[in-house]
Amino acid sequence: MSENGMSQQTLPSQDAGVERQTMDVDIVCVGFGPAMGGFLTTLARGLTNPDGTPAVESRAMPGMPPQVVCYERADDIGFGVSGVVTRARGIRQSFPDLDLSQIPLAAPVAHETVAYLLDPIGASRRSPLLRLADRCIRAFRGRLPYEHEALRLPYVPPFLRKDGGLLFSIGQFNQWVGAQVMGTGVVQIWPGMPVAKPLWEDGRVGGVRLTDQGTDLHGRPEAGFLPGMDIRAALTVIGDGPVGPIGRQIDEKLGLPEGHHRREWAVGAKVVVDLPEHSTLGPGTVLHTFGYPEPEIFGFLYVYPGRIASAGIFVPSWFDSPVRTSYRYLQHWMLHPYLWRHLSGGRLRSWGAKTLQESGKRGEPHLAGNGFVRIGEGSGSTNVLTGSGVDEAWTTGVLAAQGVLELLRVGQPFTKENLERAYIARRRVSWVEAEGRVAEKARDGFTRGVVSGLVGMALAGLTQGRAAVPGKSLPPAKRLPAIEEYYAGRIAPEEIARIRQDCAARGLSLHNALMDRCGWPAIPHDGQLLVSHQDALLMGGKVQAPPGYADHVVFLYPNLCETCGTKLCIEMCSGQAITAGDKAVPAFDRDKCVHCGACLWNCAVSHPDDPERSAIEFRGGTGGLHSAEN
Numbered sequence: 001m002s003e004n005g006m007s008q009q010t011l012p013s014q015d016a017g018v019e020r021q022t023m024d025v026d027i028v029c030v031g032f033g034p035a036m037g038g039f040l041t042t043l044a045r046g047l048t049n050p051d052g053t054p055a056v057e058s059r060a061m062p063g064m065p066p067q068v069v070c071y072e073r074a075d076d077i078g079f080g081v082s083g084v085v086t087r088a089r090g091i092r093q094s095f096p097d098l099d100l101s102q103i104p105l106a107a108p109v110a111h112e113t114v115a116y117l118l119d120p121i122g123a124s125r126r127s128p129l130l131r132l133a134d135r136c137i138r139a140f141r142g143r144l145p146y147e148h149e150a151l152r153l154p155y156v157p158p159f160l161r162k163d164g165g166l167l168f169s170i171g172q173f174n175q176w177v178g179a180q181v182m183g184t185g186v187v188q189i190w191p192g193m194p195v196a197k198p199l200w201e202d203g204r205v206g207g208v209r210l211t212d213q214g215t216d217l218h219g220r221p222e223a224g225f226l227p228g229m230d231i232r233a234a235l236t237v238i239g240d241g242p243v244g245p246i247g248r249q250i251d252e253k254l255g256l257p258e259g260h261h262r263r264e265w266a267v268g269a270k271v272v273v274d275l276p277e278h279s280t281l282g283p284g285t286v287l288h289t290f291g292y293p294e295p296e297i298f299g300f301l302y303v304y305p306g307r308i309a310s311a312g313i314f315v316p317s318w319f320d321s322p323v324r325t326s327y328r329y330l331q332h333w334m335l336h337p338y339l340w341r342h343l344s345g346g347r348l349r350s351w352g353a354k355t356l357q358e359s360g361k362r363g364e365p366h367l368a369g370n371g372f373v374r375i376g377e378g379s380g381s382t383n384v385l386t387g388s389g390v391d392e393a394w395t396t397g398v399l400a401a402q403g404v405l406e407l408l409r410v411g412q413p414f415t416k417e418n419l420e421r422a423y424i425a426r427r428r429v430s431w432v433e434a435e436g437r438v439a440e441k442a443r444d445g446f447t448r449g450v451v452s453g454l455v456g457m458a459l460a461g462l463t464q465g466r467a468a469v470p471g472k473s474l475p476p477a478k479r480l481p482a483i484e485e486y487y488a489g490r491i492a493p494e495e496i497a498r499i500r501q502d503c504a505a506r507g508l509s510l511h512n513a514l515m516d517r518c519g520w521p522a523i524p525h526d527g528q529l530l531v532s533h534q535d536a537l538l539m540g541g542k543v544q545a546p547p548g549y550a551d552h553v554v555f556l557y558p559n560l561c562e563t564c565g566t567k568l569c570i571e572m573c574s575g576q577a578i579t580a581g582d583k584a585v586p587a588f589d590r591d592k593c594v595h596c597g598a599c600l601w602n603c604a605v606s607h608p609d610d611p612e613r614s615a616i617e618f619r620g621g622t623g624g625l626h627s628a629e630n
């Protein structure tokens with residue numbers, strides 16, 4: 001029993017009586033995404049002189065340049081998930097002579113469109129106001145830029161435009177950056193090496209511990225047990241993204257700054273598609289949509305060279321469905337006539353899902369402390385007004401590296417005070433900070449509904465953040481209605497009970513049954529582009545996990561799961577890795593987990609000790625998607 005009286009699932013301590021190897025380096029880095037790309041690119045250039053001699057000396061290995069090691073969880077440095085359109089201001093500053101032909105799938109932005117998608121089948125859960133708007137649009141379609149059940153906005157608001165920007169696949173970009181960084185010879189990047197925890201030493205972070213290998217699913221040593229190594233460093237740089245377990249462990253220890261919270265998230269689900277031969281979409285085309293399949297769901301389609309497109313949706317935290325799904329909604333979105341005319345006849349190349357941290361500036365943690373700095377999306381850099389995070393993450397990495405080089409050159413230690421002066425001060429006067437402030441309240445209106453949310457975004461964007469629609473956000477578990485409440489007026493409680501019973505007996509997914517009942521048509525699987533969720537995992541995601549590691553998704557309070565009515569974690573799981581288990585406690589299959597992090601916040605209950613957390617823990621783990629095209 002824990003202090004709060006709940007029975008918490010106990011896990012074997014990774015420390016108990018285990019002898020660990022230790023390695024001393026100067027700087028250890030967690031995660032290799034765009035933020036770390038910016039950090040390592042800038043750092044590597046400053047560590048050596050033009051003649052190749054060390055510009056500063058290592059403390060861990062005197063006479064050598066500083067030893068810098070970066071550990072990435074995924075099995076390759078190019079296994080990220082994102083479709084990227086970006087203004088690329090920070091990236092271009094780092095690479096003034098950037099030659100796009102060196103990065104597969106990259107293209108300059110050529111044409112941008114924003115479209116409102118009407119509901120062509122009548123199953124979407126629209127408010128009376130939105131239904132009225134749809135009727136008016138249809139009535140005046142002849143005089144409006146209306147085509148294929150969509151209203152094209154006459155212009156793209158300036159704050160959303162990506163003029164002069166770039167389109168790229170994050171996987172290909174990360175691979176290219178990684179090759180540049182490792183080519184300098186002063187930085188090592190190790191994929192397939194998840195970090196388990198930060199090492200605390202007298203109130204400072206003194207490095208990290210890697211995950212144990214050769215364990216059972218509960219972390220208990222088995223034959224071939226290899227305890228995770230302790231990597232001790234003067235500085236730990238944390239760029240582990242939106243659901244990064246190292247950043248969150250630091251937050252759990254230090255708390256967030258006063259007034260900050262991380263209640264807004266979204267799950268991005270996407271495909272990479274070979275467009276059909278008849279496609280007229282040219283490279284550089286950017287299409288953003290909103291309004292369908294549910295009004296809360298945003299969509300994107302970017303066209304790369306070679307008739308390849310990256311397309312997907314975001315299912316946000318303010319979409320309060322207790323049986324939400326991203327995979328089926330992604331397919332309904334693709335089937336919307338406005339998009340299907342471009343996609344029909346296409347072929348699935350790849351599929352992926354990943355969480356976005358949508359609290360932006362308000363989700364900013366303590367950016368630095370004794371021995372550590374935070375960069376990238378996990379540091380609150382993502383702009384929630386423009387939905388862009390890559391260039392912002394990159395730039396925070398660049399700023400951190402500039403600060404670190406400054407301290408290295410004058411031989412000052414990585415104390416909180418020094419890092420505040422060298423890194424945080426740079427960040428406070430940067431464009432990332434200025435634009436993050438403009439965006440800070442942009443999405444508050446969504447807590448009241450979609451229309452107020454959209455009005456709030458427009459207001460914030462057009463007034464440079466001076467005006468916004470106010471709203472009070474709640475932790476996700478506090479927002480979720482019961483299934484009966486959510487479907488009130490559409491499906492009677494007795495019928496819901498019958499559907500639930502039937503799904504439980506036949507092992508079927510509840511969200512599918514309820515969507516069918518609300519009039520969503522079956523997906524016409526074609527084995528080529530529209531494939532079952534399982535096929536997407538095999539064909540498009542190529543998911544796998546090496547044996548010998550502990551489960552990284554843990555249900556902390558089995559007794560809470562037993563009484564949980566919605567089992568949202570099962571419905572929302574992007575990889576179908578969470579399923580109904582024994583005694584109503586979900587089961588987790590790490591072989592299917594795509595590491596999207598959605599389960600972390602798609603839980604129907606709060607952590608008994610901390611209402612801002614859920615009853616699921618998401619730890620550092622191996623495996624996931626094996627596609628470098630996302």
Ligand SMILES: Cc1cc2nc3c(=O)[nH]c(=O)nc-3n(C[C@H](O)[C@H](O)[C@H](O)COP(=O)(O)OP(=O)(O)OC[C@H]3O[C@@H](n4cnc5c(N)ncnc54)[C@H](O)[C@@H]3O)c2cc1C
Nearest residue numbers: 031033034035073082085195241268376377388389390620
């Ligand atoms: C579907 C989708 C579409 C998007 N579209 C756009 C867009 O068009 N434009 C845009 O600008 N942004 C977009 N974004 C957001 C953008 O991808 C992120 O803001 C950006 O990737 C953040 O970079 P990062 O380096 O901070 O984190 P990440 O890219 O998340 O990188 C963090 C890395 O840390 C690793 N890691 C995590 N935990 C550990 C651990 N314990 N040990 C070792 N490694 C670990 C992860 O595997 C990951 O590789 C999109 C996101 C999604 C999901």
Ligand code: SF4
Nearest residue numbers: 561564568569603604
């Ligand atoms: S993890 Fe959360 S959503 Fe899933 S069954 Fe347990 S309490 Fe319910």
Ligand code: SF4
Nearest residue numbers: 575593594596597599
């Ligand atoms: S179990 Fe894995 S695939 Fe499923 S929601 Fe959690 S992180 Fe995503």
